Amino acid sequence: MTLPDAFAGSRNLAIVAFRREHQQLVDSWVPWLDARAGDERALAFYELPTIARIWAPMRPFIDGGMARAIRDPVVLRRTLTIYGDVRALTEPLGIADRSTIALFLVDGSGVVLWSGKGGFDEEVAADLERVLHLY
Numbered sequence: 001m002t003l004p005d006a007f008a009g010s011r012n013l014a015i016v017a018f019r020r021e022h023q024q025l026v027d028s029w030v031p032w033l034d035a036r037a038g039d040e041r042a043l044a045f046y047e048l049p050t051i052a053r054i055w056a057p058m059r060p061f062i063d064g065g066m067a068r069a070i071r072d073p074v075v076l077r078r079t080l081t082i083y084g085d086v087r088a089l090t091e092p093l094g095i096a097d098r099s100t101i102a103l104f105l106v107d108g109s110g111v112v113l114w115s116g117k118g119g120f121d122e123e124v125a126a127d128l129e130r131v132l133h134l135y
Contacts, residue, residue, distance in 0.1 A: 004110035009044030011135055012106045016048045018098040025101045028120035047079045050086050105131060
C-alpha cells in the first residue's frame, strides 16, 4: 500500500505509534474516533505502527503476532504497519518526539489538515473536532 493513497476517507486520522507500549495511547482515542467515524462517513482512522527496517526480515512473524493479538477484523483493516526508515516518515512530518504517538488529519489528496500528539485529551480532541467541522 502507498499512503496516503490507501486512505479511504475524504478525511483520515493517521495515528503513528513507535513503540509497543504506545498501543494504550492509541486505544485511548478509539472510542472518541469510533463515535465521529459513525457520525461522519467521510472520516476514517488508521493505526500506523512504525517498525525500523532492521526488523523487516521478521515481518511475517511480527505481522502474524499482531494479527493473533488483535483478532478484530475491523481493527486489523485499520492497522497498517510501516516497515522501513523511520526517519523517512518522521522528518517530513516534523515528528521530533517518538516517545509518544503522533496524530495527523489528512484529506483525500494527502494534505495534512491538523496534527497532534499523545493519548486522548479533551482539549486536543476539541481542537481536532473544530478542524473536522471546517472541512
